[in-house]
Amino acid sequence: MKKKGLRERLHNQCWKLMSEIVRRESKGICFTCGKFVDWKYEMDAGHCFHGKLDFDPRNIQGQCKYCNKYKKGNLNQFAYNIIKKYGMEAYEDLMVKKNTATRYEIEDLEKIKIDLKIKLKELEEKE
Numbered sequence: 459m460k461k462k463g464l465r466e467r468l469h470n471q472c473w474k475l476m477s478e479i480v481r482r483e484s485k486g487i488c489f490t491c492g493k494f495v496d497w498k499y500e501m502d503a504g505h506c507f508h509g510k511l512d513f514d515p516r517n518i519q520g521q522c523k524y525c526n527k528y529k530k531g532n533l534n535q536f537a538y539n540i541i542k543k544y545g546m547e548a549y550e551d552l553m554v555k556k557n558t559a560t561r562y563e564i565e566d567l568e569k570i571k572i573d574l575k576i577k578l579k580e581l582e583e584k585e
């Protein structure tokens with residue numbers, strides 16, 4: 459069996475942290491339909507743009523499983539709500555970055571992991 463590369467393992471570790479932070483911060487309110495769900499068990503961390511922006515907090519939001527899976531991300535509403543929450547410039551920035559961003563390298567992921575761990579600890583302490 460082939461061992462997963464370090465980059466991939468780090469990416470997975472960072473994603474786990476990111477997902478928990480985003481779902482905790484949402485307090486269980488779906489970003490795209492507003493439904494209240496249990497953030498621990500009934501919520502996903504959903505993407506507006508897939509591919510390269512896994513750790514951009516504007517691009518990743520708490521979503522109920524219905525929106526994320528059955529509505530395939532409910533992307534029109536997702537985009538609209540990004541614009542409402544962060545402004546048109548932020549949305550346009552994401553539009554550019556989804557095409558131009560390079561993949562996360564090991565050094566990037568190591569930094570991201572440290573930042574996410576701090577952020578999660580702060581959130582846990584607030585509760």
Ligand SMILES: [Zn+2]
Pocket residue numbers: 488489490491492493521522523524525526
């Ligand atoms: Zn929803």
